Amino acid sequence: MIYVVSGGDTLYGISQEFGVPEERIEYDNQLYGQSHLAEGQALYIAAGDAVKIRPMYVTGYAYPYVERTVLQESLPILNELLVFSFGFTLQGALVYPQADDLWLVELAWNYGISPMLVLTPFGPDGKFNNYLIQTIVQDAAIRNTLIQNLLTAVRDRGYAGVDVDFEYILPQDREAYAGFVGELRSVMNANGYIVSVALAPKTSADQPGLIYEGVDYRLLGQNADHVFLMTYEWGYTYGPPMAVAPLNKVREVVDYAVQEIPAQKIIMGIPNYAYDWTLPFTRGTSEARVIGNVEAVQIAAAQGAAIQFDDVAQSPHFTYWENGIQHEVWFEDVRSIEAKLELADAYGLMGVGYWNLMRPFRANWLLLQSLMGK
Template identity: 60%
Template structure:
């Protein structure tokens, strides 16, 4: 169950009330270093009684190859799949491996029972998405064939179980070409026993304007892949105004459109494993938010004796604090927001959920998922 801390609560009083040990509360909620409980803080309490079930919801998520192995080890036992970010490619279709060797992460995934998947991105030398690279591979058959052959060889040699295509800022005129590339990749991979997934920007209509959306055709990409991941996060983002990263009312708009175009059993709903800390007042083009982990957010609230609030529309926690005379606003995720997201994905009959990403600790979130799945 989930308990929200009230004024006067202590670890001892909560442990006595629910019949669990203080050590379990500390371990499951990663309260190490917390000087006191925070009013409004949501605690996961595993009592052996399940209150909400999401059946056998599939779980996936992304990691960089330079992830802390200890942090990744907390998430992996609760995951079915691990997407390893990422391989790039040249204009000739040659693969560019991650700067940090991916084999340790691949092996760690297999040991934990999670299938590793190679993530393909069109990154240029600066590490940014490059739509010229996209154009080269989707319009030039020779380059495309070379890239697909290299992907198959790498998947076989490194021990991956498939490829996740994560292309962004696709030009509108490449919309059909891009979907055809995904289909060609899938044909080769499926023939050799591997799968292909594709990450999709969060659209709410077929004709949605904007460089993130116009080159993404939900229907065609759904038809040409084995699985899609909806990137339902980043409403609140580094350069935007303070708000929830994945407000559930906004997420639902994307889901409502997606199920019109893609079979629900192919869809993973994206879930963020992070939040943002905005200095106030917010000034467009000037203010820059700091990325913050969910466990880190609670520690910050405790440090400044802030009360955590919960927005019932967005289904997301937030708080305010002051540092060096300047106000801050923080939005993050907790077990309440995760419970709402897992339940939402289940209500649509989706294949599962996919997390961005496993770089930051959030053991309570992974324990909650396994508990709701009955595992």
């Protein structure tokens, strides 16, 4: 299933060892453009018996400008497509995506997948705006206007429901926000639609921090049909180099979540992206570059860097030098994905979800397909 490249390995030799054509290994792992294999690179090999886990619900976010060929890699394994995103005004009017979303809705249904309208409280600056959130959740008339507008949009545009992705909710709006989700669900369910909600990755009820304090796991779990744990961004643009979704940290969030929310309502988030930091890291100045997981391996191969694997974080990483500057990269590969899938399976979670589906990662989708027997 998974082979880790050693120094001196060749594609031909691996092909001979597993009895899988070189072209198949190259295609499955998107090795095009790689002049040679990177030491420590994990390859998905379509040979032998897969270690089966139970079939789980699989979802993921995509912007309407996603490249069709990239999206279609994931569609055969998905149950749901989260279309990102619709906004709203202080009066409760919907703000539609700038790019056409209807082609995604149609494509999802063609694959037998439920398309979900994602609602986000973005202000004019394109960032999460907690004043927008507060206005909606505290004003019954505006809240009702927004809910009715969402119902109309879902019905008219062919969505299966609404995914609420609000972040930085003020602590004083904690209960009102959960109440809004409950009201929205009541209306949507009555009309044959569903409501999910994205949750910041908390490890305790009283966890400090603006991203956490307005999120009540128990209430939101009760008021939504299912929840999406945003279990990523430990390693992030302005933070120090580390795994984006270290398994030990993800497990802490899941440990808490299952105490507050039934496991069968929980979707665990998985990142489909990587970060490339320049060293030394200086807080307030350093800024990591977002790259894809396939791109990360291509960089390692081109730079002659050996990929390491952190056993605690269950994440691959490497360093390299370019133009006299040292870089550190943390990313996801089939080993780290397998570990996350096994974690979700062990806890009996509803499934897993990806932020996001915009970057190619063919081996990931093939791995899911083989492990779940889909």
